[in-house]
Amino acid sequence: MIYMKQKVVIVTGASSGIGLATAKYFASEGHKVVIAARNTEKLHAIAEEMRQQGMDVFPVTTDVTDENACKRLIDKTVEKYGGIDVLINNAGISMRAMLVECDIDVIHRVMNVSFWGTVNCTKYALPYIIESKGNIVGIVSVAAYQPLPARTGYTAAKFAIRGFLDTVRIEYRKLGVHVLIAAPGFVSTDIRLKALIADGSEQGMTPRDETRMQSPESVAKRIYKAVKHNRRSVVMSTLGFWTVLLRRFMPSFTDYEAYKMMTNEPENPIERINDK
Numbered sequence: 402m403i404y405m406k407q408k409v410v411i412v413t414g415a416s417s418g419i420g421l422a423t424a425k426y427f428a429s430e431g432h433k434v435v436i437a438a439r440n441t442e443k444l445h446a447i448a449e450e451m452r453q454q455g456m457d458v459f460p461v462t463t464d465v466t467d468e469n470a471c472k473r474l475i476d477k478t479v480e481k482y483g484g485i486d487v488l489i490n491n492a493g494i495s496m497r498a499m500l501v502e503c504d505i506d507v508i509h510r511v512m513n514v515s516f517w518g519t520v521n522c523t524k525y526a527l528p529y530i531i532e533s534k535g536n537i538v539g540i541v542s543v544a545a546y547q548p549l550p551a552r553t554g555y556t557a558a559k560f561a562i563r564g565f566l567d568t569v570r571i572e573y574r575k576l577g578v579h580v581l582i583a584a585p586g587f588v589s590t591d592i593r594l595k596a597l598i599a600d601g602s603e604q605g606m607t608p609r610d611e612t613r614m615q616s617p618e619s620v621a622k623r624i625y626k627a628v629k630h631n632r633r634s635v636v637m638s639t640l641g642f643w644t645v646l647l648r649r650f651m652p653s654f655t656d657y658e659a660y661k662m663m664t665n666e667p668e669n670p671i672e673r674i675n676d677k
Contacts, residue, residue: 407431407432407433408427408432408433408486408487408535409432409433409435409478409482409483409484409485409486409487410424410427410432410433410434410435410486410487410488410489411434411435411437411474411475411478411485411487411488411489411522411526412424412427412434412435412436412437412489412491413437413438413463413465413474413489413490413491413492413518413522414437414438414465414491414492414493415436415437415438415444415447415491416436416438416439416440416443416444416447417438418588418617419491419540419585419588419617419620419621419624420436420438420489420491420492420540421436421447421617422616422617422618422620422621423489423491423617423620423621423624423625424436424447424451424458425451425456425621426618426621426622426624426625427487427621427625428451428456428457428458429454429456430625432457432487433457433458433459433482434451434456434457434458434459435458435459435460435461435474435477435478435481435482436448436458436459436460436461437460437461437462437463437465437474437492438462438463438492439462439463439464440462441460441462444460444461444462445460447460448460459477459478459481459482461473461474461477461478465492465514465517465518465519465521465522466513466514466517466518466521467521468521471518471521471522471524471525472521472525474522474525475522475525475526475529476525479529484529484532484533485526485529485530485533485535486530486533486535486536487535487536487537487538487628488522488523488526488530488535488536488537488538489538489540489624490518490519490522490523490537490538490539490540490562490566491538491540492514492515492518492519493511493514493515493518493540493558494510494511494514494515494595494596494597495511495552495555495595495596495597496508496511496552496553496554496555496596496597496598497551497552497596497597497598497604497670498551498597498598498599498670499550499551499599499670499671500553502599502670503553503554503599504599504600504601506601507554507597507598507599507601508553508554508557510554510597510601511554511555511557511558511597512554512557512558512561515555515558515559515562516557516558516561516562516565519539519562519565519566520565523537523565523566523569527569527573527578530578531573531576531577531578534576534577534578534579535578535579536578536579536580536581536628536631537566537569537578537579537580537581538580538581538583538624538628539562539563539565539566539580539581539582539583540583540585540624541559541562541563541582541583541584542559542584542585542586542641543584543586543636543638543640543641543644543645544556544559544560545559545560545562545563545582545584546563546584546636546644546645546648547644547645547648547655547656547659548560548656548659549659549663550659550660550663550664550671551663551669551670551671552663554597562582563582566580566582567580567582570633579628579631580633581624581627581628581631581632581633581634581635582633582634582635583620583623583624583627583634583635583637584634584635584636584637584641584645585615585620585623585637585638585641586614586615586637586638586639586640586641587614587615587638588614588615588616588617588620599670615637615638620637623635623637644658644659
């Protein structure tokens with residue numbers, strides 16, 4: 402096993418789901434964790450709960466779509482702990498709509514949170530990550546490898562994050578910067594409840610059976626181990642593994658399977674458009 406000394410870790414989108422579970426897991430392993438999210442009240446409540454469990458945590462209210470807010474997050478972290486070892490870009494939102502019906506602002510909103518949030522935080526954290534020879538993590542999904550119908554904005558954001566961070570890895574390969582692309586499968590969080598539909602409102606329901614999905618805690622553990630071993634990428638589900646592998650050789654087949662899977666969702670918008 403590789404021993405991982407105490408590190409300073411930033412987690413964005415840390416008020417729920419994968420972000421919250423990841424922040425708690427790193428903190429439970431003795432690391433100093435900065436949690437970032439937009440909801441100040443919820444963020445401070447989480448920080449207080451973690452402190453009561455003996456964890457070293459520092460909350461910083463952050464809207465990752467705001468470049469200045471991201472710079473402030475980095476500055477506050479360095480002011481508090483003296484540096485940064487791990488940046489986990491987790492903040493993101495989803496969408497569920499066919500492009501022909503979708504307000505273009507929906508795609509802008511998804512890209513602004515997921516992609517530009519990753520760019521903003523990585524840009525300002527990078528000098529400290531270079532100094533510490535640390536880790537940058539991008540939380541994507543299988544959608545970063547396999548396009549998903551009725552998820553144009555979501556898929557585009559995940560592809561963009563992977564391309565951006567893979568390039569960062571190459572740029573700073575001689576300086577010891579490690580980049581991890583982490584792709585969970587379907588995880589039981591509130592991301593589907595808050596997914597944007599065609600008019601930009603939240604869908605408020607989940608089209609999938611949440612009981613059979615990965616837990617945020619299991620994902621957090623996989624992310625921790627991948628960072629610990631300086632992994633380049635990790636695909637966290639059997640379906641995801643085979644999808645990524647088969648797409649290299651049989652892209653038409655995986656496109657067909659993705660279409661079939663998404664049209665099996667209740668109240669999906671795909672067949673309504675294609676069957677007209």
